[in-house]
Amino acid sequence: MVRLLLFFAALALAAYGLTWLAENPGEVTLTWRGVEVNVSLMLALGIVLALAIALGILWTLIRFVFRAPSLISLATNSRRREKGYLALSRGMIAVGSGDAQAAHRQAADARKFIADEPLTMLLRAQSAQLAGDRPSAVAAFNEMLEHPQTHTLGLRGLHVEARRSGDHQAALDYAVRAHKYAALPWAAQAVLDDRAAHGDWAGALATVESNASAKLLDKPTANRWRAVLKTAIALDRADRDPKGALALAQEACALAPGLIPAAALNGRLTAAAGDYRRASKILEAAYRQTPHPELAAIYLRLRPGDSASDRLARARALARVAPFDTESQLTVARAALDAHDLAAARTALAPLLRGDMGASRPTARACLLMAEIEEAEGADGAVREWLNRAARAPRDRAWVADGVITDHWSPVSPFGVLDAFAWRTPDERLSAPEPAPPPPAPPRIEPAPPIEAPVAAIEAPPEPVKAIESPPPASAVPPAPSPETPRTPRANGNIVLLPSNAPDDPGPHGTPDRKPGYRLFANE
Numbered sequence: 167m168v169r170l171l172l173f174f175a176a177l178a179l180a181a182y183g184l185t186w187l188a189e190n191p192g193e194v195t196l197t198w199r200g201v202e203v204n205v206s207l208m209l210a211l212g213i214v215l216a217l218a219i220a221l222g223i224l225w226t227l228i229r230f231v232f233r234a235p236s237l238i239s240l241a242t243n244s245r246r247r248e249k250g251y252l253a254l255s256r257g258m259i260a261v262g263s264g265d266a267q268a269a270h271r272q273a274a275d276a277r278k279f280i281a282d283e284p285l286t287m288l289l290r291a292q293s294a295q296l297a298g299d300r301p302s303a304v305a306a307f308n309e310m311l312e313h314p315q316t317h318t319l320g321l322r323g324l325h326v327e328a329r330r331s332g333d334h335q336a337a338l339d340y341a342v343r344a345h346k347y348a349a350l351p352w353a354a355q356a357v358l359d360d361r362a363a364h365g366d367w368a369g370a371l372a373t374v375e376s377n378a379s380a381k382l383l384d385k386p387t388a389n390r391w392r393a394v395l396k397t398a399i400a401l402d403r404a405d406r407d408p409k410g411a412l413a414l415a416q417e418a419c420a421l422a423p424g425l426i427p428a429a430a431l432n433g434r435l436t437a438a439a440g441d442y443r444r445a446s447k448i449l450e451a452a453y454r455q456t457p458h459p460e461l462a463a464i465y466l467r468l469r470p471g472d473s474a475s476d477r478l479a480r481a482r483a484l485a486r487v488a489p490f491d492t493e494s495q496l497t498v499a500r501a502a503l504d505a506h507d508l509a510a511a512r513t514a515l516a517p518l519l520r521g522d523m524g525a526s527r528p529t530a531r532a533c534l535l536m537a538e539i540e541e542a543e544g545a546d547g548a549v550r551e552w553l554n555r556a557a558r559a560p561r562d563r564a565w566v567a568d569g570v571i572t573d574h575w576s577p578v579s580p581f582g583v584l585d586a587f588a589w590r591t592p593d594e595r596l597s598a599p600e601p602a603p604p605p606p607a608p609p610r611i612e613p614a615p616p617i618e619a620p621v622a623a624i625e626a627p628p629e630p631v632k633a634i635e636s637p638p639p640a641s642a643v644p645p646a647p648s649p650e651t652p653r654t655p656r657a658n659g660n661i662v663l664l665p666s667n668a669p670d671d672p673g674p675h676g677t678p679d680r681k682p683g684y685r686l687f688a689n690e
Contacts, residue, residue, distance in 0.1 A: 187211075250279030250286070257289045261296055269293035284316045291323055303327060318344055322352065334360075349380035362395075363582030367402070370584070371395040393422035394585045398577040400431055408435055419448070426452065426589060427575045430460045437468040450487050456589065457493035466501060474505035492518060492529070493563075499535050503542070511539050530559040561592045 187208055194210035196203045205213075230237075257272030273293040276286045291306035304327055310320030321344040328337035341356035354377045361370040374395065378388040400414035412435040418428035429452030437445035449465045452458075465484050466477045481501035485494035495514050502510035518532045528536075533556035540548035564571050567579040567586040579586035 246279045250276050250283070253279065254283070254285055254289060257293065258285075261289065261292045264296065266293065266297040269296055284310075284313065284319075287313075287316060288319065295327075300327060300331070318348055318350060321347070322350075325353075325356065349377075349382060351382050354380070354382050358584065359582050362578045362584045367395050367398045367577070371399070389421045390425075391584060393418040393425050393428060394577050396421070397425060397428040397431065401427070404431065404435065408438060411435060412439065423452075424455055426456055426458050426461065430458075430464055433461070433468075434464050437464075442468050450484065453484060454487050457488045457491040458589065459493060459497070462493065462497040466497075474501070477501050478505045478507065478510070492532075496531055496535065499532075503535065503538055506542070508539055508542055511535070515539075527560055528555070529562045530556045531562045533559045560594065563589055563591050566590055566592055 192207040194205050194207055196205070253272045253275035257269050257276055260266075260268035260272055269289070270293045273286070273290045276283070276289055280286055287306055287310050291303050291310070294300070294302035294306060304324065307320040307323035307327065310316035310323070321340050325337050325340040325344070328334070328340060338356065338360045341353045341360075344350050344353035345357050354373065358370055358373045358377070361373060371392065374383070374388060374391045377383045378385075383391075396414045396418040400411040400418065403411040403414070412432070415428050415432040415435060418425060419432050422428065429448060433445045433449040433452070436448060445468055446465065449461050449468075453461045453465065462481070462484060466472075466480050468480075469476075472480070478498070478501040481498045485498050488494050495518055499511045499514035502508070502514060515528075515532055515535060518528050519536070521527065533552050537549050537552035537556065540552060561571075564573055565575050565587040567576075567588065568581045568583070570580050571592050572587075575587055578584055
């Protein structure tokens with residue numbers, strides 16, 4: 167709108183100027199080498215304007231002639247970049263669709279037209295990875311390291327290729343370089359996993375602190391991992407530095423109150439320092455949150471001089487903290503068995519055997535405890551029965567991670583994952599694996615057509631005919647033995663004697679008046 171107003175203003179000003187010149191005519195005299203030329207003012211202005219336009223056109227032509235090479239080069243570069251970006255776009259689509267040949271071809275075209283573009287190097291590396299050409303992929307990623315824009319991308323690609331080739335040390339080196347260059351989540355996690363897998367708890371803790379400072383971890387996850395690593399350090403120092411281990415265990419409990427190993431170590435070291443009341447409170451608080459046999463074992467043996475009866479009393483006190491958990495009943499039953507109070511042990515296990523604690527069947531630990539109780543009473547048959555039931559009983563809760571079931575906690579899983587072990591009931595197989603499909607039937611072979619034998623072969627002398635044995639008469643069959651004197655099955659000619667049913671078996675139809683004996687089966 168403003169431009170339109172300005173245009174109309176300029177047009178009005180020009181019209182006013184021309185009108186003024188028309189109302190005030192004048193003459194312009196030009197003398198050139200003795201020749202005097204007189205023209206009107208309007209004509210003189212027209213001549214000047216025409217000369218200015220002509221000079222402008224002439225200058226433009228001259229400038230175009232001198233700039234023609236650069237303009238041609240600019241147009242050529244523009245077309246090359248257009249072709250390069252088109253090849254880059256098609257190459258990315260080919261990589262996404264899994265067409266290795268098209269990706270390689272488009273990567274070559276993109277490198278030919280726009281070699282300095284960062285995405286061109288990425289397309290080259292990805293096309294090489296798609297084709298399985300690792301040396302070319304590594305070369306492309308190394309080329310990315312020379313450019314600041316693609317430096318971290320090259321380190322990530324080299325890290326992935328080193329892991330694929332099994333060179334874990336080189337993969338770690340690339341991750342460390344990337345972690346120093348910039349705060350990247352994948353590099354920070356790779357460094358943390360490596361240090362945790364090698365048992366470098368202090369280095370892993372420093373990595374967690376740096377990742378938390380860089381906002382790569384949320385606060386709950388960072389606190390949980392700090393607690394796990396401090397517990398691991400405290401477990402290593404518990405024997406040689408009890409005070410330092412106790413301080414670390416207390417910090418771990420403050421960061422993660424539900425971490426069972428930290429609470430168990432804290433209670434044990436606090437009791438070893440002589441503060442039994444505080445140790446009892448720590449263990450009771452942890453047991454109330456997660457009933458665990460390790461917490462119960464430490465709680466029962468806080469004072470080394472306690473008798474078996476004292477431990478039974480402490481077990482009953484701990485059971486009141488979590489009265490509706492199976493671990494409380496098992497703890498009381500074990501303490502009663504150690505105190506030789508078999509009646510109390512049976513009473514503690516009775517709810518588990520009846521299924522009153524939420525489980526349909528007693529677990530393996532309950533069956534083994536019952537076997538020990540029966541063994542203490544001298545009932546060998548009952549012991550075997552409970553041992554057989556324990557072999558088929560559901561599993562008790564344990565530490566589970568990466569398919570590994572163990573009774574002992576570890577900061578990392580067998581695969582090197584930090585804080586992977588969880589206290590839960592292992593998964594049960596609900597059905598047998600499906601049988602393998604039957605092998606394919608062999609191809610049917612059609613019989614060959616009969617071959618006509620020569621006449622000489624047909625006229626062979628006949629063989630003597632053998633006599634066919636007739637079946638023995640019915641009188642030759644021995645009578646069925648009586649139930650009082652069973653006989654061993656035997657073969658007699660074409661007759662086989664088999665026992666029909668056991669003496670106390672009424673038979674397949676359940677007829678009580680049927681007598682046990684033998685059945686006759688004729689051979690075909």
